Amino acid sequence: MHIVIPIITAVVGIIVGAVIGFLYRKTVAEKEIGSAEQEATRIINDAIKSGETKKREAILEAKDEIHKSRTEAEREIKERRNETQKLERRLIQREEALDKKSDAVEQKAEELDRRLAKVQKTQEESEEVRAKQIAELERISGFSRDEAKEYLVSTIEREAQHDAAVKLREIMQKAKDEADANARELISIAIQRCAADHVAEATVSVVPLPNDEMKGRIIGREGRNIRTLETLTGVDLIIDDTPEAITLSSFDPVRREVARMTLEKLIADGRIHPARIEEMVEKSRKEIEQIMKAEGERATFEVGIHNLHPELVKLLGRLRYRTSYGQNVLKHSIEVAHVAGILAAELGLDPVPARRAGLLHDIGKAVDHEVEGSHVSIGVDLAKRYKENPAIVHAIAAHHGDVEPESIIACLVQAADAISAARPGARRENLENYIKRLEKLEEIANTTTGVASSYAIQAGREIRIIVKPEQVSDDAMVLLSRDIAKHIEDELDYPGQIKINMIRETRVVEYAK
Template identity: 80%
Template sequence: MSNIIIPIITGIVCLAVGVIIGFLYRKSVAEKEIGSAETEATRIINEAIKAGETKKRESILEAKDEIHKQRVEADRELKERRNETQQLERRLIQREEALDKKSDMLDRKNDDLNRQLDASQKEKEELERIKLEQVEKLEQIASMTRDEARDMLVQSIENEATHDAAVKLREINQRLKDESEQTAREIISTAIQRCAADQVSEATVSVVPLPNDEMKGRIIGREGRNIRTLETLTGVDLIIDDTPEAITLSSFDPVRREIARLALEKLIVDGRIHPARIEEMVDKARREVEQIIKSEGERATFETGIHGIHPELVKILGRLRYRTSYGQNVLQHSIEVAHIAGMMASELGLDPVPARRAGLLHDIGKAIDHEVEGSHVQIGVDLAKKYKESQPIIHAIEAHHGDVEAKTIVACLVQAADAISAARPGARRENLENYIKRLEKLESIANETPGVSGSFAIQAGREIRIIVNPEKVSDDKMVLLAREIAKKIENELDYPGQIKVNMVRETRAIDYAK
């Protein structure tokens, strides 16, 4: 037992000794490492201190160099500015010297001017004295005071200026008249060139062709009952004569004549001709003509570009298709007037729509003038008012024949366009002999009046220009004389529209400069 314990104790003792020895060794090693680390740290610190001192000295040196450079630069700039200042001072001194010299020169000139002014004042006073003496001498010679001479001179100048102004005004008026006439001719010629209208000859009869002469007997009927029925229903005279294979329809109303023509043509094609069939065909033809009238009115509004016209007024407008005036179809005439008036308005820079509208409706009264009392102008005005046309359109209708004075440009354009359309060669027919006799009678009425030296019928007989003797007829008497001639014309002549009596009294003074 003891043999076992002793080795164990010995082992433990040895182990403890080994542990102590190891601990002591590790401690000594650690102390050495700590000592070397402190030495290294001290070295590093010393080196850092030395490096910092070196950097500090370098920075101080660099700062001193920079300060030196800035000081040198500042000294240089200060020197330059000092030089510039000195140059400016020298310039200012030079300018002051120049100004002083100029001031001295101006003072000398001022003194010279004062002396000259004094001398001129003296001369002026002397001249004024001489002038007064001359005026007094002139007054004595002319036996006229100064004020009287001045008034005479002013009056002479005024008269001369008035004369020159009158001459200039006459030249201006003449030039304006020539230019306006040329412009008007250009506008009218342009409008006419741009508008072309077909011509329809006036007719009061229509001829209906027949397939054979046997058809005449069937149209007459037993004891003439068929022809009597047709004439009674249509109000048209049927002329059945020896003309082969033709029947003539005669009526002053073109609408009734057209209804009778269509009805007769339908009866001929149908072949069944008796009173009941005639009545049926007449009603059918009447509806067809009414439809044609409506279509023609719509065509006229479409062709002229006019919209918003009352439907009843469109129908009345369409009736003009069957109305003629001196051989000219009134509907075509109205369309042509609308186009011409619109073109002239465009040439003048105005809105062409009102001009075209007034031109299209200006003769609307002719559609029913055989049914209503009054002139076609008044009838047209009443129709326009009834169907709510605007006041400018109504005025243009009322003034297109000069019954009232035209107060708007649209009315003047419609007047001109109506005259252009009616006066174109071939547009209308009139008995030349009657026309010439009417103009001769118009001039003879004027020439027979005492105090009249000559007269001229112009504007197609719508104006009579009368030249009176200024020694026998005064300005006041001219008014009475014009009224007297107008009354004679009203009593002795038949004419459409109105005739303008234009009386001229002219006094001329002629002299020659030699």
């Protein structure tokens, strides 16, 4: 019981304390709420006042901006109005100008119509007069309009041909006089300064024997010596009835020379048997190789050409044993080199490339019996293989006209080659080929319209042509001779040049009775 009372007292105290605390906090809260409401009221009032102030300021700024915008808009409107007025005035002026121009154009059109009518009338009158004149001319001349036109065209054509022929003759004569004088001087200088043999050497193909008994020793027992010699050299030995001589036959001049030297050594030695023959053939081959090398070096030294490939030097030496129409090819090449160099020097060019091209222009003939193709194509291949200058290669390719010459060096080598081959005594030509060439020359002339007869003279260096006077006039002879020259150039191969001598003769025969 004593415990319960204090507990109750404590509980009642706690409850009373809680109520008192609650009432105190409520009072404090009410006071804070009141002060907060007052502060909020004050803030609201301040905000209202500030907002009204800013509103008034914004209204004033807006009014100012509106005023400025209105002023600017009025100014722009005024300026545009002024521009519009200016454009209107310009348009009015242009309309007035166009009206004036339109009036002027109309007046001009009327004037042109009047003039056109007048011209048409004049043209009609002219046509009538022209028709009357044509009719009168036809009546007077006895020609119709088409006949007169044809006659006039033919007359003009004849006059044009005459004028062209006369002018061509003048130009050709002038060019020929100047070119002949210059060419004659250059060629004479070149030939005078180049001292070459007049008649070329012929390759030896007959070996003399001391006596006819030597033939039997060369043949040997059962022909073993001659078979050995033919097998080792590749040369046919012809032992016929010719006393104290043996003929050597081979397409290869070097082989023929080896066989000749071997025979001479065997005859001088007197010991002739297969082993000795083999020894002498080998010895002769070495000597020939040394001779060819020496001859090639001598040729290069003679024409002043250096830095040639050693193989080209050897091939030049082989040309010593090669002939063309009886002319020694090495001597011919040296002569061409000298002539080409002299011509180049006279023209103010470097003579060294010309001499080099002249020396090598026939290099293909050294091996043309071993390699397929013409000596020109073989020479080009050899020059390219041994790194010769492209200008030299082109000169080799063009020296017989297989390709068109594209450099002065090529033209000089071509001319020098023709000079060396065409000079009297330089070459021998097969009689049959020579006769065929002359017959072909006359055939080309005789098949030309207007030619009565032709004759090849001066060993084919000149052709004399007799024309039909009733078909070919004096002026037409100039053109006809050019046509024949062109046909000869296209269809014939010949050294040097061919002169075309054309003759027109008119004869009148009458009898007195």
